[in-house]
Amino acid sequence: xxxxxxxxxxxxxxxxxxxxxxxxxxxxxxxxxxxVVFPIWWMINVVFTEPGTPVSINPRLYPTSFAAGWxxxxxxxxxxxYLHAYYMSMAYALLTIAGVLLxxxxxxxxxxxxxxxxxxxxxxLIMLSLMVPTAVTIIPTYLLTADLGWINTxxxxxxxxxxSAFGLFLLVEFMKGLPKEMIEAARLDGARHFQIYWHVVLPxxxxxxxxxxxxxxxxxxxxxxxxLIVLSNAEKYTVSQVVxxxxxxxxxxxxxxxxxxxxxxxxxxxxxxxxxxxxxxxGIAMSGSKG
Amino acid sequence: xAQLDITGVAKTFGAVDVLRDINLNIRSGExxxxxxxxxxxxxxxxxxxxxxEEVTAGELRLDGERLNDVDPARRGTAMVFQxxxxxxxxxxxxxxxxxxxxxxxxxxxxREKVGKAAAILQLERHMDRxxxxxxxxxxxxxxxxxxxxxxxxVFLFDEPLSNLDAELRVQMRAELIDLHRRLKTTMIYxxxxxxxxxxxxxxxxVLNGGVIQQCGRPLDLYDDPDNxxxxxxxxxxxxxxxxxxxREVRPDAIVLDDIGGSSASLVVPFRGFxxxxxxxxxxxxxxxxxxxxxNERLDGDVEVEVTLVEExxxxxxxxxxxxxxxxxxxxxxxxxxxxxxxxxxxxxxxRFLLFDAAGRRIxxxxxx
Numbered sequence: 001x002x003x004x005x006x007x008x009x010x011x012x013x014x015x016x017x018x019x020x021x022x023x024x025x026x027x028x029x030x031x032x033x034x035x036v037v038f039p040i041w042w043m044i045n046v047v048f049t050e051p052g053t054p055v056s057i058n059p060r061l062y063p064t065s066f067a068a069g070w071x072x073x074x075x076x077x078x079x080x081x082y083l084h085a086y087y088m089s090m091a092y093a094l095l096t097i098a099g100v101l102l103x104x105x106x107x108x109x110x111x112x113x114x115x116x117x118x119x120x121x122x123x124x125l126i127m128l129s130l131m132v133p134t135a136v137t138i139i140p141t142y143l144l145t146a147d148l149g150w151i152n153t154x155x156x157x158x159x160x161x162x163x164s165a166f167g168l169f170l171l172v173e174f175m176k177g178l179p180k181e182m183i184e185a186a187r188l189d190g191a192r193h194f195q196i197y198w199h200v201v202l203p204x205x206x207x208x209x210x211x212x213x214x215x216x217x218x219x220x221x222x223x224x225x226x227x228l229i230v231l232s233n234a235e236k237y238t239v240s241q242v243v244x245x246x247x248x249x250x251x252x253x254x255x256x257x258x259x260x261x262x263x264x265x266x267x268x269x270x271x272x273x274x275x276x277x278x279x280x281x282x283g284i285a286m287s288g289s290k291g
Numbered sequence: 292x293a294q295l296d297i298t299g300v301a302k303t304f305g306a307v308d309v310l311r312d313i314n315l316n317i318r319s320g321e322x323x324x325x326x327x328x329x330x331x332x333x334x335x336x337x338x339x340x341x342x343x344e345e346v347t348a349g350e351l352r353l354d355g356e357r358l359n360d361v362d363p364a365r366r367g368t369a370m371v372f373q374x375x376x377x378x379x380x381x382x383x384x385x386x387x388x389x390x391x392x393x394x395x396x397x398x399x400x401x402r403e404k405v406g407k408a409a410a411i412l413q414l415e416r417h418m419d420r421x422x423x424x425x426x427x428x429x430x431x432x433x434x435x436x437x438x439x440x441x442x443x444x445v446f447l448f449d450e451p452l453s454n455l456d457a458e459l460r461v462q463m464r465a466e467l468i469d470l471h472r473r474l475k476t477t478m479i480y481x482x483x484x485x486x487x488x489x490x491x492x493x494x495x496x497v498l499n500g501g502v503i504q505q506c507g508r509p510l511d512l513y514d515d516p517d518n519x520x521x522x523x524x525x526x527x528x529x530x531x532x533x534x535x536x537x538r539e540v541r542p543d544a545i546v547l548d549d550i551g552g553s554s555a556s557l558v559v560p561f562r563g564f565x566x567x568x569x570x571x572x573x574x575x576x577x578x579x580x581x582x583x584x585x586n587e588r589l590d591g592d593v594e595v596e597v598t599l600v601e602e603x604x605x606x607x608x609x610x611x612x613x614x615x616x617x618x619x620x621x622x623x624x625x626x627x628x629x630x631x632x633x634x635x636x637x638x639x640x641x642r643f644l645l646f647d648a649a650g651r652r653i654x655x656x657x658x659x
Contacts, residue, residue: 179374179376181373181376182377184372184376185372185378185437186389188343188370189364189390189441190364190365190390190393191389191393199389199393203380204379206380
């Protein structure tokens with residue numbers, strides 16, 4: 001009798017009851033997924049189909065001609081400066097990542113692990129800059145860059161993005177979680193200030209650094225306004241600017257070619273996110289739980 | 292030689308006095324244990340010796356050399372932290388060799404010294420593992436190994452066994468004693484666990500409220516404490532304290548009444564008692580309090596209410612309540628399954644320690 005009862009209970013446990021609340025949550029999750037994924041799917045659909053088909057009277061929701069898509073990709077890479085734009089965007093993103101990681105980690109090291117006069121107001125000021133919209137700072141930044149003679153240069157493109165308040169915040173929160181005793185042990189082991197940073201703190205901050213690197217990549221790759229302002233020379237255009245040209249009102253490009261350019265621009269961040277999504281979520285969760 | 296002299300050391304954090312006028316001479320090769328309750332300043336004193344904290348006043352000298360302004364890494368001290376503070380991204384060998392690497396030592400030298408320390412601590416098989424792959428005891432050994440590799444004049448241990456389970460703690464305690472015998476280096480050890488202090492120390496320094504209460508060999512502190520705090524802190528279970536009134540002062544004894552509010556009157560051997568003091572506090576250890584046999588009644592027996600019986604196998608502790616509400620613990624070697632009933636205890640007056648109202652020990656005049 002007892003055995004039979006236990007068996008019934010375990011069977012019940014295996015099949016949890018689905019409540020109305022569960023259904024609502026699923027419906028919401030599916031709706032959000034559709035809203036997010038559909039534009040990307042539509043882009044792929046338009047590219048890998050004979051021109052005109054998706055927007056015809058009887059549109060299809062799935063790709064019908066891979067060959068047509070490949071032709072468009074090959075045409076764009078062959079006949080426009082897309083590959084050079086890729087190079088520019090990649091250089092812009094990688095240099096920004098290197099700078100943000102280096103400056104951010106060094107500043108976070110001091111803010112998170114040491115005391116110095118004016119630390120709190122200084123950190124508050126930096127955090128306050130997170131509240132200021134880009135539109136407000138873009139003209140002064142441009143004027144400064146122009147004064148330095150950095151218009152149409154890589155340093156002009158990269159330098160203003162190196163000081164990342166968000167990056168500093170992320171790394172400070174992460175480093176605050178490092179045990180103070182470990183820093184003291186390193187001091188007793190004879191490590192100098194920079195050696196503590198280099199040999200102890202930096203390796204232990206790797207996860208947060210990877211997260212910041214990925215987020216910085218996403219942000220830099222998709223940045224349109226700053227490259228548009230600082231790079232007027234078409235030979236130095238980044239991917240986002242080239243895509244902008246395709247989308248321009250008088251570009252005389254058909255929708256499917258514009259979509260192909262968009263798809264090519266979206267591939268690197270999509271790949272990055274798919275590969276590193278676990279690290280991104282972990283990194284953000286970690287920085288949030290300690291503070 | 293590694294004689295450490297601490298003179299007039301004080302430390303304040305803001306308005307809080309953490310340490311006050313600390314004077315201590317630690318001899319070469321000595322195993323000294325700082326012991327005291329949480330917040331007594333023992334860890335701060337250790338951190339001052341290591342150089343992680345600066346003194347507000349006073350002076351530290353190691354072998355005559357003034358340490359106050361010497362960099363922590365150059366003081367000739369090595370510290371083992373409570374949390375081990377191992378670098379999680381390095382292997383055990385890299386952890387142990389880190390200080391040598393920072394000092395710019397050759398790889399062969401690092402390998403040799405780390406190997407030697409690993410042999411002392413029987414860690415050879417674990418040298419390629421990272422801290423996350425080691426057990427608590429192994430981590431602790433690596434932390435000690437990291438200190439050994441630096442060949443310090445003074446080892447500093449900050450509650451190093453607190454994170455270990457009871458069995459491992461006993462084992463590591465024995466290993467530390469053995470290590471001290473082999474290395475013959477000065478060791479300073481901080482703990483709040485008085486059993487650990489008693490078993491490890493050549494000399495114990497009891498701190499409370501940032502002040503050294505007493506300093507001496509463990510059994511001297513146990514048998515002959517200077518004040519009520521030391522008497523109560525050393526020993527487990529702790530010493531019993533009972534209020535009493537002095538009824539009569541004789542040349543070589545005093546008669547105490549009203550012990551713990553009872554009607555018992557006891558003659559306590561005591562020479563040279565100052566007759567101006569009328570009330571005292573008696574301190575008596577549980578092993579000197581016995582349960583009186585039910586069929587035998589003496590004048591000095593005290594009626595008590597038994598509140599708790601702790602049977603530990605080899606020994607039984609009987610907790611009882613005096614008429615004033617003061618608690619008393621009696622040790623019994625043979626009582627088993629003793630019911631929690633009214634009972635009588637018998638105090639041994641020759642073992643009484645007397646304290647005045649301020650908690651200071653009242654000593655006999657002319658006593659050795």
